[in-house]
Amino acid sequence: MKRIAIAFLMLALVLSFTFAQSATESSAGKEIELKFVTWWTGADTKGPYVEQIVNQFNAEHAGKIHVTLEGTNDADGIFTQIMTQLGAGNPPDIFSVKPQDEFYGYYDSNLLMDFAEDLKGDWGKQFAEGIVANTTRNGQTKSLPYEMAYVPIWYNMEILNAVGITEVPKTMDEFWAMCEKTKAAGYYPTAQMTGGTNAWFSMLWYTSICGALGGAGAFDNIKNDWATNPLYVEAAEILCKMVREYTTEDVIGATAAVANSHFKGGETAAYLNGPWWIANLDDARQATTEMAFFPQINYKDVLIGSVQSNLAAANQKDPAKRAAVIEFLTYFTTAENAQLVSNAGSVLAVKYEPLENSSKLAKDLQARINEASGFIPYWENCIGTSDVVAEFGQALGAMIQGAITPAQFVAQIASVM
Amino acid sequence: MTRNLAEKKFNRNWKGILLFLLPAMVLYGLFFIYPIITVIFTSLTDWANFRKMNFVGFKNYVNLFKNSTFLTAIRNNFIWALVLAFVQVPIALSMALVLARKPRGWKLFRTVYFLPTVISGSALAMMWKAIYNPTNGVLNAILGIFGANNGVNWLGDLNTALVAVIVQQVFYFGYFMVIIFASRLGIDDTMYEAAMIDGANIWQQEIHVTLPMLKPVLITAITLAMAYGFRHFESTYLLTGGGPNHVTETMGTFLYTKLSSAKWAEGNSIGTTIILLGGIMISVIRSVLSREK
Amino acid sequence: MIAKTKLGPVDIIAKIFKWFFLILFLLFMILPLIWILISSFKTNQEFNLKSPFSLPEVWQFSNYANALSVSNLPRMFLHSIIVAIVTTALNLVVASMSAFALSREKFRGNKLILTFLLSGVLIPIIALMVPIMKINNFLHLYDTLGALILTYTAINLPTSIFLVHGFMSTIPKELEESATIDGCSFLQRFTRIIFPLTKPGLMTAGTLVFIYCWNEFTYAMILTISEKARTIQLGIKYFQTEFSIDYTGMLAAIVITMIPTIVVYTFMHDKIISGMTAGAVKG
Numbered sequence: 001m002k003r004i005a006i007a008f009l010m011l012a013l014v015l016s017f018t019f020a021q022s023a024t025e026s027s028a029g030k031e032i033e034l035k036f037v038t039w040w041t042g043a044d045t046k047g048p049y050v051e052q053i054v055n056q057f058n059a060e061h062a063g064k065i066h067v068t069l070e071g072t073n074d075a076d077g078i079f080t081q082i083m084t085q086l087g088a089g090n091p092p093d094i095f096s097v098k099p100q101d102e103f104y105g106y107y108d109s110n111l112l113m114d115f116a117e118d119l120k121g122d123w124g125k126q127f128a129e130g131i132v133a134n135t136t137r138n139g140q141t142k143s144l145p146y147e148m149a150y151v152p153i154w155y156n157m158e159i160l161n162a163v164g165i166t167e168v169p170k171t172m173d174e175f176w177a178m179c180e181k182t183k184a185a186g187y188y189p190t191a192q193m194t195g196g197t198n199a200w201f202s203m204l205w206y207t208s209i210c211g212a213l214g215g216a217g218a219f220d221n222i223k224n225d226w227a228t229n230p231l232y233v234e235a236a237e238i239l240c241k242m243v244r245e246y247t248t249e250d251v252i253g254a255t256a257a258v259a260n261s262h263f264k265g266g267e268t269a270a271y272l273n274g275p276w277w278i279a280n281l282d283d284a285r286q287a288t289t290e291m292a293f294f295p296q297i298n299y300k301d302v303l304i305g306s307v308q309s310n311l312a313a314a315n316q317k318d319p320a321k322r323a324a325v326i327e328f329l330t331y332f333t334t335a336e337n338a339q340l341v342s343n344a345g346s347v348l349a350v351k352y353e354p355l356e357n358s359s360k361l362a363k364d365l366q367a368r369i370n371e372a373s374g375f376i377p378y379w380e381n382c383i384g385t386s387d388v389v390a391e392f393g394q395a396l397g398a399m400i401q402g403a404i405t406p407a408q409f410v411a412q413i414a415s416v417m
Numbered sequence: 418m419t420r421n422l423a424e425k426k427f428n429r430n431w432k433g434i435l436l437f438l439l440p441a442m443v444l445y446g447l448f449f450i451y452p453i454i455t456v457i458f459t460s461l462t463d464w465a466n467f468r469k470m471n472f473v474g475f476k477n478y479v480n481l482f483k484n485s486t487f488l489t490a491i492r493n494n495f496i497w498a499l500v501l502a503f504v505q506v507p508i509a510l511s512m513a514l515v516l517a518r519k520p521r522g523w524k525l526f527r528t529v530y531f532l533p534t535v536i537s538g539s540a541l542a543m544m545w546k547a548i549y550n551p552t553n554g555v556l557n558a559i560l561g562i563f564g565a566n567n568g569v570n571w572l573g574d575l576n577t578a579l580v581a582v583i584v585q586q587v588f589y590f591g592y593f594m595v596i597i598f599a600s601r602l603g604i605d606d607t608m609y610e611a612a613m614i615d616g617a618n619i620w621q622q623e624i625h626v627t628l629p630m631l632k633p634v635l636i637t638a639i640t641l642a643m644a645y646g647f648r649h650f651e652s653t654y655l656l657t658g659g660g661p662n663h664v665t666e667t668m669g670t671f672l673y674t675k676l677s678s679a680k681w682a683e684g685n686s687i688g689t690t691i692i693l694l695g696g697i698m699i700s701v702i703r704s705v706l707s708r709e710k
Numbered sequence: 711m712i713a714k715t716k717l718g719p720v721d722i723i724a725k726i727f728k729w730f731f732l733i734l735f736l737l738f739m740i741l742p743l744i745w746i747l748i749s750s751f752k753t754n755q756e757f758n759l760k761s762p763f764s765l766p767e768v769w770q771f772s773n774y775a776n777a778l779s780v781s782n783l784p785r786m787f788l789h790s791i792i793v794a795i796v797t798t799a800l801n802l803v804v805a806s807m808s809a810f811a812l813s814r815e816k817f818r819g820n821k822l823i824l825t826f827l828l829s830g831v832l833i834p835i836i837a838l839m840v841p842i843m844k845i846n847n848f849l850h851l852y853d854t855l856g857a858l859i860l861t862y863t864a865i866n867l868p869t870s871i872f873l874v875h876g877f878m879s880t881i882p883k884e885l886e887e888s889a890t891i892d893g894c895s896f897l898q899r900f901t902r903i904i905f906p907l908t909k910p911g912l913m914t915a916g917t918l919v920f921i922y923c924w925n926e927f928t929y930a931m932i933l934t935i936s937e938k939a940r941t942i943q944l945g946i947k948y949f950q951t952e953f954s955i956d957y958t959g960m961l962a963a964i965v966i967t968m969i970p971t972i973v974v975y976t977f978m979h980d981k982i983i984s985g986m987t988a989g990a991v992k993g
Contacts, residue, residue: 037935042948043780043956070936074947077931080677084932087679088844090852102679105466194573194661227576250551252573252661257957261755385678390658397661401575404662433896434811441808441827441867447865449830452841461904515728526732528976529739535971536743537925537943540964544742547749547957555745588738596914637876641821641831648834651928676839688837695832 032324034067038096039080042073045279045344050208053337059330065324067094074102076197086111089289094325097143099307101385104137113313123330131349139201143312144333145349147376149274151204151304158288159187159269161177170294172238175295179246182269189246191263191271193254194400198380199393200256202243204272204304206392207379208294209235212304216374219382226383227414232352236399236406244400245390252397274308278361279345291364294370303368305375325369384417391416453692460686466679477686487687490666491694493579497667498646498698500583509593510550510635514623516594517601527598531591542655543602545585546572572657578665582656593638600634601627636706638698647695668694711732743968750961752776757843757958758878768915773962783945783966793855797862801919802912806861806878806987809908810900812871813878814886830868837856839932846933857933858941862923870915877911878904924971942967 036054040046040349054069069174070092072080082095083102091111097103118124119132122139127145133142140400155168163181192202214231226232243251263271264285281289292386293301311329317324331337338350345362347369354366380389395412398404404412460477462470481487511528516523533541547553551570560566571581604627612622628635650669653659659666659674668691675684719780731942750773752766812824842861843852850871851857885907886899894902927943946967949960 072940072944072948074944077944077947078935081932083677083679083934084839084843087681087840088847090847097907102466102677105679108466108468195658197658248552249568250570250573252570253575253657265755353613385680385682387674387678390674393658394660394662397573398575402519404573430815431817431894434815434817437807437811437900438823440804441871444804444860444867445827445830445863447845448842448861449833449840451845452838453833455841456837512731515732520728520732527737529736530958532743532972532975533739535921535924535975536968537927539925539927539943540946540968541742543960543964544746548742548745555742588735591739599914644831644989647832650834650836672834672837676719676837681840685837688834691834692832699832 020051031063032065032321034065034093034321034324034328036067036069036094036328037078037092038069039073039075039078040096041069041071044073044075045276046341046346047073049341049344053332053340057331061327065327067297067328091312092320093316094147094311094313094328097310097312099135099143099145099310099381101144101383103143103310104314105385107137107140107142110315113315113322114140114142115326115329116141118326125327125332126330126333126335126350128349135310137294143310144329145307146311146333147276147308148349149304149306149308150347150365150369150375151208151272151274151306152365153208153294154263154271154273155290155292156263156266156269156271156285156288157290158266159185162326168290169295171295172297173396176387178269179242183246188248188262188268189270190242191259192243192247192251193251193256193259194231194243194251194393194397195255196393197386198389199344199396201259201272202239202396203379203389205242206235206239207304207376208272208302209238209297210379211374211376212294212297212299215299215374216302219379222379222382223384223417226417227411232410233407236409239396240406240409242397243396251388252400266401275347275362275365276308276345277361278365281361283359285362286359289361291368293368299373301371301373302376303372303374304378305369305372306377308383383413388413388416423563429499456685457689459682460689462682470682473682478681478690481686481690486663486666487668487671489663490668490671493665493667494647494649494669494691495698496579497583497649498643498695500587501642501646502702505587505590506593506635506638506642508588509590509638510597510631512590513594513601514596514627517598518619526593531595533589534592534595538651539592539655541589542585542652545652546656549581571659575661578657578661582653582665585653585656593642596638597631597634600631602628636703639706640703643699643702644695647691647698657708738850746961747965750958750965751854752958754958754962757961770958773958774966776959777945777949777962777966780948782940783963784940785937786940786945787967787970788941789855789940790924793858793862793941794920797859797866798916798919801863801866801870802874803915805867805874806905806908806912806928807900808867809875809878810904813875814883814899814904827871828868828875831872833868835865836928839928842929843932849931853934853936853939855939855964858923858926858930858939861929861933862919862926866922868917869918873915873918874908874911877914878908881907884897921971 038050040050051069054067059068070166075098078096079098082092082097085091086103086106089111116136116139119127124132131145132141135141136147153168159182160166160168160178163177163178163185165181169175169178182189190205192205193199194202207219210231213235218231222229222232248254248259248262259268259271260273260277260280262268264281266285278286293303309415311332313325313329316325327359333350335350335352338348338352339355342348342352342358345359347365355361358366379392383389383392391413395409398412399406399409428547459470461472461474463473463476464470478566512526516527549571551557551568551573556571557566557568569577607710608626610621612626617625648669649667650673653665653667654670654673657665659670668687671693672684675687735943748765751769751771753770753785756764756766808827812820812827846852846857849857851860881904885903886894889899889903926941929946930941930944934944939965946960946963949956949963
């Protein structure tokens with residue numbers, strides 16, 4: 001018995017050390033090893049393109065720099081891991097990250113590489129005008145904007161036509177009329193959800209409403225005046241009506257998958273999501289979908305435009321390693337490679353030529369981006385840390401069940417800030 | 418065998434004892450002591466992200482106990498602990514006693530009842546999330562057969578969410594049932610035969626023969642059930658994320674929310690509270706139970 | 711056999727009640743699993759939009775082929791097996807050593823140490839996420855199976871010590887005393903007498919540890935990142951991307967991860983449960 005026990009112990013130690021070794025071996029050689037941790041792998045639509053870029057880079061820099069792609073397409077899981085690693089003081093060499101407040105909190109530490117100086121050169125010109133300001137705080141640019149989210153309203157024209165509407169709603173009255181008619185005909189007027197970590201669709205609707213009420217700058221001062229600005233309560237009232245009366249029965253606690261299915265299946269009249277989702281619609285559905293601005297209230301043609309994900313890197317003391325990281329990031333953000341990734345339907349912060357053969361909807365979206373009067377970032381990117389973001393869904397569920405009023409909805413979220 | 422006082426205080430085998438306790442102590446040191454000390458220590462600061470830590474005393478705890486979400490969470494944890502200990506364990510006990518009488522097919526029942534224990538909690542939770550779905554979930558579909566389908570969103574309705582989440586766990590009693598069953602089989606048949614000769618029916622046999630002998634294992638089961646109730650996190654997180662509007666929130670899910678926002682100090686104060694509260698409650702219950710029944 | 715008492719009306723009602731609940735719970739345990747199995751053969755549109763009772767129009771075996779190839783489940787399966795076996799062995803050795811010292815030896819602080827070790831059962835392990843990751847980084851075990859093995863061993867120590875100690879306490883002291891007289895050393899008492907006798911208690915504890923390792927997800931997610939250390943529960947998360955969830959693919963993966971445990975359990979359940987039976991837990 002004892003022998004077996006000892007054998008197992010040895011086995012365990014041997015295994016741990018073998019596995020540990022292969023992790024530390026890499027930094028010993030002359031070739032600089034970089035680990036790129038991201039969820040843009042596997043089944044993620046950007047996965048194949050990112051892999052291609054990394055392979056090309058490795059081929060061109062063989063013997064000098066080698067980048068290993070790591071991660072799964074489980075965005076939440078990878079993001080949690082990266083944040084935990086940051087918390088433990090040990091971020092990956094290069095990683096993708098969501099522009100959440102708690103990440104920006106790490107700008108104050110010296111864990112992240114600051115790109116401010118490097119961007120002053122040619123590299124900075126690779127990015128669209130002024131876009132890097134989005135990820136700059138107090139003069140420090142410790143992450144780069146990569147994927148952008150532009151979110152218009154997607155109307156299923158087939159449904160609208162079926163109830164006698166030929167043009168997309170341009171005012172709130174027309175919008176409510178559209179909702180009434182489509183509901184009466186047995187369709188779901190809008191796609192909503194209170195579940196997931198951020199009540200995604202409902203949060204997007206809310207952002208659109210605020211943009212129509214307060215213009216592109218509606219969230220500029222949100223951290224200070226959330227609790228006091230009546231605009232936010234007014235927007236909540238409109239959202240409440242939309243979610244309470246004009247959406248599916250399972251909205252409370254619903255996650256994105258169901259709402260997506262309803263739209264794909266032709267049951268939802270008005271939907272909204274970012275460019276990456278276009279690829280999920282088949283040609284038939286794309287042909288009957290129209291991208292439009294949210295109806296005018298006080299402002300018109302305001303489009304949601306927000307940073308969807310960032311690129312960041314661990315701070316490096318070794319100048320050679322630091323240069324290698326910059327080299328890779330510069331390569332990753334060239335116009336050519338950005339165009340490659342845009343095949344996945346993503347819109348990027350880098351300057352690039354839109355694809356010739358992009359889909360009808362992608363072209364539609366680009367047209368809206370060009371016409372927009374202003375861009376409003378997501379509510380979730382402006383309000384604070386993820387516990388505050390999570391409160392939106394919680395309070396929304398209560399508000400539509402009548403347990404709290406829109407004013408209390410705003411107050412409840414304020415209490416977590 | 419008498420031992421003189423000197424021997425009692427100084428055990429000759431102290432080298433062996435030390436050696437044998439060493440591995441456990443090392444592992445505890447690394448994975449429990451160090452983490453818990455940092456957790457308790459940092460809970461007395463305002464640490465978040467990687468900002469500088471400033472000592473703030475009990476401020477986090479004061480804020481916690483003023484926070485309505487946290488108070489709801491504590492209430493829910495008590496409900497979980499009490500329901501698991503005094504509903505799930507008794508159900509497990511009853512089924513164990515029924516099966517111990519070896520009715521037809523008892524082996525099959527025992528196997529099937531234990532089966533969910535070997536399936537991951539997250540898989541079970543994902544399953545039930547789909548079952549509870551108001552439009553295409555199995556539960557409402559079954560109710561529809563009896564004409565009772567009101568399209569209730571079990572996990573989304575403020576009134577049903579907590580019950581739905583608890584029910585999902587309560588009826589998976591297989592683990593406790595098997596432990597109790599094992600003890601039950603250890604009771605000699607002769608005791609039951611004697612009782613039967615005395616004219617006791619099955620009901621009386623269980624009360625007078627079985628229960629007293631099962632007392633230790635029942636206390637174990639209740640302790641484990643309560644510990645799980647105070648620590649509860651996984652299935653609630655997967656089913657409702659603590660919602661809607663925090664009605665299903667537990668200290669565990671609340672803690673996770675805080676840690677996910679990199680608010681380490683706040684999260685750690687919750688963690689410390691779980692440990693303290695749980696410890697107190699369990700000691701109290703154990704001492705009460707050890708006297709009665 | 712003793713003659714059974716005659717069945718009166720109360721007994722018949724009791725019988726009906728008994729069988730009603732037996733079967734109700736049986737269905738409760740089994741039906742969801744069957745439903746998962748059937749649903750895993752549907753397409754996502756069918757799953758999301760059609761009635762749950764409906765059968766798939768075309769049985770999508772591709773879901774399974776996909777699950778197996780896309781997420782490299784076989785390799786993760788191997789990792790899970792390694793982690794589960796090694797952890798269980800390590801955990802049982804450490805637990806029985808500690809339980810032995812605590813249950814068979816009198817010394818100052820014995821009760822204190824025992825209470826201390828057992829109180830670990832109360833710790834919400836999720837609270838220790840960040841420090842445990844720091845420890846694993848410090849030991850250079852990040853992203854290795856070793857990180858999982860060590861972490862899981864430690865996490866399961868409280869429960870294992872609890873169970874094994876309880877069991878060991880019931881072994882009569884006379885056995886050892888006669889062995890000591892025969893000249894057995896401390897170590898030999900452990901290896902020759904107590905450890906073999908504790909087998910049933912070890913089976914109980916071991917089963918729990920094994921199941922824990924197999925099903926554990928949170929720490930696997932936090933402590934590993936690359937394919938070389940991934941375990942099987944993480945495979946289920948493959949079907950969730952940033953913007954969508956492939957439910958039917960996920961269900962197929964869930965079924966695949968359940969099958970080994972169910973198979974092992976079906977064959978071993980007699981042994982497992984008789985082990986737990988013989989090692990009647992005395993608290």
